[in-house]
Each structure stands twice: as C-alpha cells, then as structure tokens.
Amino acid sequence: MEKQTKIALVTGGSRGLGRNAALALSRKGIDVIVTYYKEKDHADTVVQEIERGGRKAAALQFDAGRVASFDHFVSRLSDVLQSTWGRDRIDYLVNNAGFGVNAPIASTTEEQFDSLMNVNFKGVFFLTQKLLPLIADNGGIVNISSGLTRFSFEGNGAYAAMKGAVEVLTRYMAKEWGHRGIRVNTIAPGAIATDFSGGRVRDNSEVNAFISSKTALGRVGEPQDIGGVIASLCTTEMSWLNAQRIEASGGMVL
Template identity: 70%
Template structure:
C-alpha cells in the first residue's frame, strides 16, 4: 500500500458537484471517501468509477444536518481509514453537502430557514470541528459557497445568507488552523446545470439562455467546470493559497 497517497473526504459526493469533485480528485491521484444522505447506489457507483481509475475509495452514510450523528460518523470514518488505508487520518475535507430552497424572503418559513441552517452552516461548523482530530496536519479544507453570496437573485435570501456565513467562517478556520499547516478556502460556483434545487436550470433551456446572457463566457456552468477547481485547491501547486473565496462562475453579473 502506498502510504503517501492523500485521502479526501467529500460530503454529498454521490451526485452533482460532489461526484464531479470526487472524480477530479481521483484523477489527481487522491483517494476519496464520499458521503451520501440517502442515495447509496449512486455513491457506490462513484466508488466504482474511482476504483476503475486505479485509486481507492469508500462511501459512508451521513446526515450533514444532524449534529448528533457526527460522533458516530467520525467513529465509522476512523474504522474505514484503519481497515482500508491503514491510516488514522485523512488529508482534505470538502464540505459540499447541501440542497437548495427557492422561496421569497417575505414567505420563507422558520422550518425552511432551519433546514438550510442545519446543513449549510451549523452542520459544516460542527462536522469540521468533530473531524479535526482526524484531519492531518498540512492538510486542507474546501468549503462550498455560492456566487449568490456576491450577486442576488430573488428567492435565495436564506440560502445565500448561510453561504455568506460560510465565507466568513472560512477565514476564521484558516486563521485558527494555520498553526497546523491546514489551508482553508471557499469555492463559490455560479449557476450550474445539475439536479441541485430541483434541477430547474438543467431542465430549462430558457433559463440556461438567460444565465448565458449575463455571464461573460456566454453559457451556464456545468459540473465539470467546478470539480477540477476544488481538486486544484488540494494540490501542492496551490499550497500558498489560503483563506480565499474563489468564484467559479464564468463571470456572472460582472
């Protein structure tokens, strides 16, 4: 076994940007542990794809919005690291798990707000905290934000506010984890045609054309536009990039 191989944990890695990120990491020679909420078959398919590339992978169930489950997850992660890699740590944490709710500010409910908060901010905060003992020194964290933290579209006030909080948290993580050599950055995708938020952009040609009209590169984004950017932040070439918000939007609303 090559004990020098790096290992990344990608939350929400069974589909969309998480899946694309997992595959991009694998292409860089990084082994991957993906988490999934309910789509086990899709997560297993990602594992199979990575294995076919010649790298190692595993899938673990995780409810990213249920803080009380994080201790059990950390125990299961510890076991997988030991049994499959003969290691007690991993190198990169990609906080990607999430979902979207489109609701006007005036009618967003407390239930909707709390569900977004639990996954997109509280979950990220406490899952990262719980996994810190397993995260290797000189490792890295990538938090997924959104272009909506810079520009505004109706219906995303709660979601974007959580992601704005993630961007602030990213800087604080970088400051406090710096003594361990752990870099922390945020990536902010623009409008991406995936199944996220019901897949409206993926299904609607009219919406894709609108996004293209307000984007400097003239089109909506695809998952393939994002995974490689995340993977690059886990490379030695990006080793001096820290505490940054990197927007990958093709130049939306410039």
C-alpha cells in the same frame, strides 16, 4: 521512502458537484471517501469509477443536517480509514453537502430556514469541528459557497445568507488552524446545470437562457467546470493559497 497517498473526504459526493470533485481528486492521485444521504447506489457507482481509475475509495452514509449523528459518523470514518488504508487521518475535507430553497424572504418559512441552516452552515461548522483531530497537519479544507453571496437573484435570500456565513467561517478556520499548516478556502460556484434546487438551471430553458445571458462565457456551468477547481485546491501547487473565496462562475453578472 514511498510517498504516502493523500486521502480526501467529500460530503455529498454521490452526485452533482460532489461527484465530479471526487472523480477529479482521484485523477490527481488522491484516494477519496464520499458521503451520501440516501442514494447509496449512486455513491457506490462513484466508488467503482474511482477504483477503475486505480485509486482506492469508500462511501459512507451521512446526514449533514443532524449534528447528533456526527460522533457516530466520525467513528465509522475512523474504522474505514483503518480497514482500507491503515491510517487514522484524512488529508483533505471538502464540505460540499447542501441544498437550496427558492423562496422570497417574505414567504420563507421557519422550517425552510432551519433546514437550510442545519445543512449548509451548522452542519459545516460542527462536522469540521468534529473532524479536526482527523485532518492531517498541512492538509486542507475546501468549503463550497455560492456566487449568490456576491450577486443577488430574488428567491435566494436565506440560502445565500447561509453561504455568506460559510465564507466568513472559512477565514476564521484558516486563522485558527494555520499553525498546523491546514489551509482553508472557499469555492463559490455560479449557476450549474445539476439537479440542485430541482434542476432549475439544467431543466428550465428560460432559467438556462437567462443565466447564459448574464455570464461572460455565454453559458451555464457544468459540474466538470467546478470539480477540477476543487481538486486543484488539494494539491501542493496551491499550498500558498489560504483563506480565499474563489468564484468559479464563468464571469456571472460582471
């Protein structure tokens, strides 16, 4: 019997870490569905690149901060699974969609706080809840956190707190869904040179140099440093790894 292809859903997969994770998953023989918020052209480019590599892929619009839209998203996902794969399940979920706000606690607004909460924690909680019936037994979930839950840099208090909540949630997900063989782990990237938070790490030479000086490997991270780690968690080689926080930071602030 031919082995069934695995399918992964990567939220926020049109750019940055999500894009790199989607491509890394495809190189491991996993088909990929990516979501995008506004940049459909970027998502379509990712799909095309995956397809050129011989895997199937699809892109769906998704607003990670609007829980009221999740039922409709799950319905569209089910349609795509049937039309493209003849399937009704995904095997892996990568909760990557998110954004940051750089503001001291003393000046963080309620609007900023709520936006961070809606996307980075509430969205993860309820999207995973909604998708649980669509995740195959013995599948896996990878939640994206941040190195900022271990080390502290001023201006990241609210964002880091949301990611800390995701790390606790990861352990509870692993506990509650282990009877189905679903593994749930957290990847905590260090500072990565993407357009995240306005591209501060990538484009600000002072920030870049500071992070490099605090990192054992002597440089800031690149998206390809993280994508492969995420993809590796979606393989049988990692089947006994569960409820773990894995920091991929090159050794920041040791």
